[in-house]
Amino acid sequence: MIIVFKPTATESQIQILRDEMSNQELTIQEIQGESTRMLGLAGDTSMLSGDRFLIHEFVERVIKVSEPYKLAGRRFHPQDSSFDIAGRKIGGGAFTVMAGPCSVENEAQILSIARDVKLSGADFLRGGAFKPRSSPYSFQGLGLDGLELLKIAREKTGLPIVTEIMSQEYAEVFRDDVDIIQIGARNMQNFPLLVEIGKTGKPVLLKRGPSCTIDEMLMAADYILMASGGGCPVILCERGIRTFEPSTRNTLDLSAIPVIKKKSHLPVIVDPSHGTGYWDLVYPMALAAAAAGADGLMIEVHNQPDKALCDGQQSITPFLFNRLMQKIAKIRKIVTEEAI
Ligand code: PEP
Numbered sequence: 001m002i003i004v005f006k007p008t009a010t011e012s013q014i015q016i017l018r019d020e021m022s023n024q025e026l027t028i029q030e031i032q033g034e035s036t037r038m039l040g041l042a043g044d045t046s047m048l049s050g051d052r053f054l055i056h057e058f059v060e061r062v063i064k065v066s067e068p069y070k071l072a073g074r075r076f077h078p079q080d081s082s083f084d085i086a087g088r089k090i091g092g093g094a095f096t097v098m099a100g101p102c103s104v105e106n107e108a109q110i111l112s113i114a115r116d117v118k119l120s121g122a123d124f125l126r127g128g129a130f131k132p133r134s135s136p137y138s139f140q141g142l143g144l145d146g147l148e149l150l151k152i153a154r155e156k157t158g159l160p161i162v163t164e165i166m167s168q169e170y171a172e173v174f175r176d177d178v179d180i181i182q183i184g185a186r187n188m189q190n191f192p193l194l195v196e197i198g199k200t201g202k203p204v205l206l207k208r209g210p211s212c213t214i215d216e217m218l219m220a221a222d223y224i225l226m227a228s229g230g231g232c233p234v235i236l237c238e239r240g241i242r243t244f245e246p247s248t249r250n251t252l253d254l255s256a257i258p259v260i261k262k263k264s265h266l267p268v269i270v271d272p273s274h275g276t277g278y279w280d281l282v283y284p285m286a287l288a289a290a291a292a293g294a295d296g297l298m299i300e301v302h303n304q305p306d307k308a309l310c311d312g313q314q315s316i317t318p319f320l321f322n323r324l325m326q327k328i329a330k331i332r333k334i335v336t337e338e339a340i
């Protein structure tokens with residue numbers, strides 16, 4: 001951390017800061033520029049809020065050098081992380097696809113879709129039992145009954161399940177019943193939820209909040225990793241952010257893939273369904289995500305999109321999903337064979 005002083009700062013004012021810092025385990029280094037005086041603070045500054053120095057009128061600005069996250073960052077973990085979850089690999093060169101309906105609606109629906117996506121090569125079955133709906137009048141999901149239906153689908157197809165948790169009260173149920181616990185975009189900064197889910201030690205799919213920066217997502221990942229003690233598997237998911245562009249439901253930030261890869265060792269997957277909001281945009285953006293180096297995809301698939309209780313307009317049919325999977329295999333071949 002570097003504290004930059006105003007040109008008018010006096011020696012006794014700078015001494016005030018030195019004294020303030022003297023009981024911290026930090027190395028304080030004076031830096032003298034041509035016309036600027038600075039103090040460099042080296043050591044563990046993670047507990048230090050740099051902004052507090054701005055309380056002094058003689059401080060011009062504070063430059064933070066280290067990242068506000070550690071466990072999710074590459075600095076102390078340079079190698080890519082990869083996980084084996086229910087016999088499926090995520091990260092480390094694998095390409096993992098999670099597919100299924102937005103919401104679990106009934107047994108016939110979830111079984112039919114699960115069978116179809118499995119035949120096309122999906123690795124995980126996704127499906128919401130607890131749904132975070134913007135309107136309280138919309139279908140809210142089947143809750144625990146939906147979870148039971150997902151378990152039946154897993155039993156019958158062998159596909160592990162990923163589903164969203166909305167409240168800490170179900171942490172134990174999810175720990176026992178779910179292969180990957182999804183933290184939805186709206187809950188990315190629900191810190192007590194992150195901590196409780198981290199404590200379960202289960203694999204987590206953390207979706208990017210619609211108004212959150214990449215650094216904020218990595219800080220959220222640190223909450224989970226810290227709470228889990230040893231570091232549970234965390235998979236990051238870019239699912240679009242809110243911008244001024246109204247043509248799509250969200251703006252899918254594909255540049256987040258290489259940015260996250262620079263900053264973090266955690267695998268990153270892309271959800272073009274919520275990222276765009278329209279079924280006909282899912283196919284091209286899924287291909288683009290694979291080409292940009294994503295470690296996988298989350299795709300909404302519905303056998304009757306026109307009758308779906310949630311997000312039918314952005315769900316692709318099992319037929320189109322099958323075509324997409326074939327095309328992705330070709331893109332992946334190019335991406336993995338031709339490293340720069
Ligand atoms: C979902 O995946 O079902 C979902 C609600 O996504 P998001 O949290 O990204 O909106």
Ligand code: MN
Nearest residue numbers: 102300310311
């Ligand atoms: Mn949805």
